Amino acid sequence: MKLVELFCGCGGFSLGAHKAGFEVAAAYDVDPILTHSYRLNFPRTKLVLRDVAPLTGAEIEADVGEKPFGIFGGPPCQGFSDIGKRDKGDPRRQLLRHFFRIVSEVEPTFFVMENVRGLAYQDARPVLDDALGLVSDRYDILDPIIWDAAQFGAATRRNRMFVIGVLKDRKAPITRQDVEAFKRKPATVKQAIADLMGAREAEESETLPGFDRWRIHRRGLPSDYAMQLRAPDNIFTGHRPTAHTEVVVARFAKVKPGKTEPIGRHPRLKQTGQCPTLRAGTGSDKGSFQSVRPIHPTEHRVITVREAARLQGFPDAHVFHPTIWHSFRMIGNSVSPFMSEAIFRAIRARLEKVTSDADEPGEHEPPLEAMDQFPQAAE
DSSP, X not given: OEEEEESOTTSHHHHHHHHTTOEEEEEEESOTTTTTTHHHXXXXXXXXXXXXXXXXXHHHHHHHTSOOSEXXXXXXXXXXXXXXXXXXXXXXXXXXXXXXXXXXXXXXXXXXXXXXXXXXXXXXXXXXXXXXTTTTTTEEEEEEXXXXXXXXXXXXXXXXXXXEEEEGGGOOOOOHHHHHTTOBOOOOHHXXXXXXXXXXXXXXXXXXXXXXXXXXXXXXXXXXXXXHHSOTTOXXXXXXXXXXXXXXXXXXXXXXXXXXXXXXXXXXXXXXXXXXXXXXXXXXXXXXXXXXXXXOSSSSSBOXXXXXXXXXXXXXXXXXXXXXXXXXXXXXXXXXHHXXXXXXHHHHHHHHHHHHHSSXXXXXXXXXXXXXXOOOOOO
C-alpha cells in the first residue's frame, strides 16, 4: 500500500495521504529549499532531491523496493496560473507530461494530479489532454474538477484542480460524489488562529536549530478545528511576528476586517470568514518577490507563518523553514492537508468497497489491509 509523491514540496499533499491511512514511501522534488524540512516531518519517507523530468518508473520502483500502489503530485503550476504570464514557452509546463509519463511506466493502481484551475482553461487544456493521452487507455479518469479547500473544512479559500485515475481492471472508477461525500463546513479565521494569541516564546530546540518555538498559553478550550491541529505539548514553530514601522502599523489600523489596505493591497482577515488564497511568492531565481500577506483580524500586523499554516490546515507539529520568506513560499505552494485527506479517503473507500464486494480477490485485486497508522510528525 505504498504511495509515491512527485513534486512534494513541504508535504501538504503527503500529510493528507498519511492521515487517510496510506504510506508515502518515496517523495521527489528538485528544490532543496521548499523541501528543507520534509525529512523532519516525514522521517519514514525516502526523500529524493532530483529533477523529475529524467526520472523513470524503474528508478522509482528501485527506490520504493516494489511497485507503488499509487502516484500523486502537483506539477509546477506557474506556466498555467491565471495570475501569471501563462507563457507557453515556460519549460515547467513540460513537467505535467512527465507526471503522466511516469504513471504510464509504473502503472500504479491509482493516481492523483493537482494543479491550478488555469490548466483547465481553453488555451491550456490541449496540454492536459495530450498528457492524459499517455494513460487514458488504461485508467478510468475523473475529468478535471475544481474544488475549494474550504469545502473540506479548511479556514482558507483555495481553488485547485484535480484529475484522478484508477486502473480500469480494478473496476472502481472514482466519481465526484465519492470525494464530495467528505465535504465539511469551512472553519472560520477565529476558529483557526484565536488560540495562538498570547503564545509565549519557548526555548530553542537542539533538534530544530534556527527555528523560533512557542507555547500556547491561552486558557479555555480551543475550537474543534484548532484542537485537531494542536501538538500534544502545545509547542509550535514559526510564530515570530513581522516588525512593521509605525507608519505601516498606523495604515493597517485603519483597515476594517474584510477590507483591503490600499497601498500594499493587504486584505484584512475577518474573524467570521475564511482567509483568501495564500500565495507563494517566488524564489531567488525568479526575482525573490514576496507574496502579499493578510493582516491579522485584530492585531495591526500581517499574519505569522504558524497562523498561515493553521489557516491552510497544517498541524502545529509540522515545521517549515527558519525564515519567514521561505516558510510562506512552502505554504503558498502546498495542497491543503484537509483537501488531500478527503481525496485519499474517497479513493480508499472506493477501493475497499470494490474489494469487499468481490467474491474472491483476483490477481489484480489484493485485499486492502488495515491502514490506520499515521506516522508521527516531528516534535
